[in-house]
Amino acid sequence: MGRALKLFAGVAVSAVCVWLSMRDVRLTEVLAALRHARPLGFLGVFCATLLGFWLRAVRWRPLLATEKRIGGASLFSATMIGFMANNLLPFRLGEFVRPWVLGRREGISKTRVFATVVVERVVDMLTLIAILGLALWVHPISETSEAGRLTRLGARTLVVMALALTLVIVVLEHQPKLMLGLVHKLTDSLPAPTRQRARAVIEQFLEGLGLFRDLPRLLWVFLLSVLMFGVVVLGVQASLWAMRIDLPWYGGLLILVVTAIGIMVPAAPGYIGTLNLACVAGLALFSVGKAQAVPFSWFYWAGQWLPVTLVGLYCLRREGLSLANLGHVREEGT
Numbered sequence: 001m002g003r004a005l006k007l008f009a010g011v012a013v014s015a016v017c018v019w020l021s022m023r024d025v026r027l028t029e030v031l032a033a034l035r036h037a038r039p040l041g042f043l044g045v046f047c048a049t050l051l052g053f054w055l056r057a058v059r060w061r062p063l064l065a066t067e068k069r070i071g072g073a074s075l076f077s078a079t080m081i082g083f084m085a086n087n088l089l090p091f092r093l094g095e096f097v098r099p100w101v102l103g104r105r106e107g108i109s110k111t112r113v114f115a116t117v118v119v120e121r122v123v124d125m126l127t128l129i130a131i132l133g134l135a136l137w138v139h140p141i142s143e144t145s146e147a148g149r150l151t152r153l154g155a156r157t158l159v160v161m162a163l164a165l166t167l168v169i170v171v172l173e174h175q176p177k178l179m180l181g182l183v184h185k186l187t188d189s190l191p192a193p194t195r196q197r198a199r200a201v202i203e204q205f206l207e208g209l210g211l212f213r214d215l216p217r218l219l220w221v222f223l224l225s226v227l228m229f230g231v232v233v234l235g236v237q238a239s240l241w242a243m244r245i246d247l248p249w250y251g252g253l254l255i256l257v258v259t260a261i262g263i264m265v266p267a268a269p270g271y272i273g274t275l276n277l278a279c280v281a282g283l284a285l286f287s288v289g290k291a292q293a294v295p296f297s298w299f300y301w302a303g304q305w306l307p308v309t310l311v312g313l314y315c316l317r318r319e320g321l322s323l324a325n326l327g328h329v330r331e332e333g334t
Helices: 003-022 027-035 039-064 072-088 094-106 110-138 146-174 176-187 192-207 215-242 251-262 274-284 290-318 323-327
Strands: none
Touching (some): 039 072, 039 215, 039 290, 072 094, 072 323, 094 110, 110 215, 146 274, 215 251, 215 290, 251 274, 274 290
8 A cells, every 4th residue: 555545544534533523513512612621631631641751761761671771861852752753744653753763862773672662562552451451340341332342342452462462572582583584584585785684674673572581671661551551541530620521430541441442543643533533432431422522532632642742843853853854764764
């Protein structure tokens, strides 16, 4: 699929999701509800979002496990630039931008850093599965409603993806010779410079998959993951309070997992539409109607999008980079 077609498909997905979430709701009513939101709640989600990303940057350090100690400023800057890129640029480019920015600043292998981003995604999914298990234990989801069926389908997809990626990473870590042997066979016919480059890239990537060999480091990473998602839940709770929506104490946990599943769907930059529809579906599990759910979805989306984009752009400028530079990251490779 060409890049233009992928971009069109992503925008189309977002447009459909926005339409589905806004269907049967008047825009004037949504705007009125947002005008009556508690401003302090927006400050709460704004701060919780930045604190959550700071914890994500802190968690990145043990994932890297490099001989060179990387400062917190570098980790936070690369993290914010990467997620800002996801908000403004297509194709989830931020997943490539983060390792590129950190590798460029610290002079380390970008390919090895990218491997830690892959591991990070696995850790995220495993942590979310644990949170989902807790939420379902206290609030079982019935499949009698459309929201319940979609949530259960998304949960099953999350579990399958997490287990598959974990299995792949564990196999690659414990059987690196198999991967290297396969790469050698596949690259034998290539010109010498290209062959050496491909083999070096794979070797650097495998070096970045070291987390599952170190139990103390693995436990520390999962602890930081729980803290990070706990802060995200605080942001959800602040948004619920701002929009005057009352849910049980575990409501934020379930909304967190449902929105995390929703934004996995490829869409336009900024998770627009997919996050909104996921918020509406998550609140429907607690019998919250669209009249409240739709304004909440836009409030929460803005509370996530604004701080990440503003701080990311500031960090980008401090790094002496521009959005145009980031647009070529994928072509440059790692």
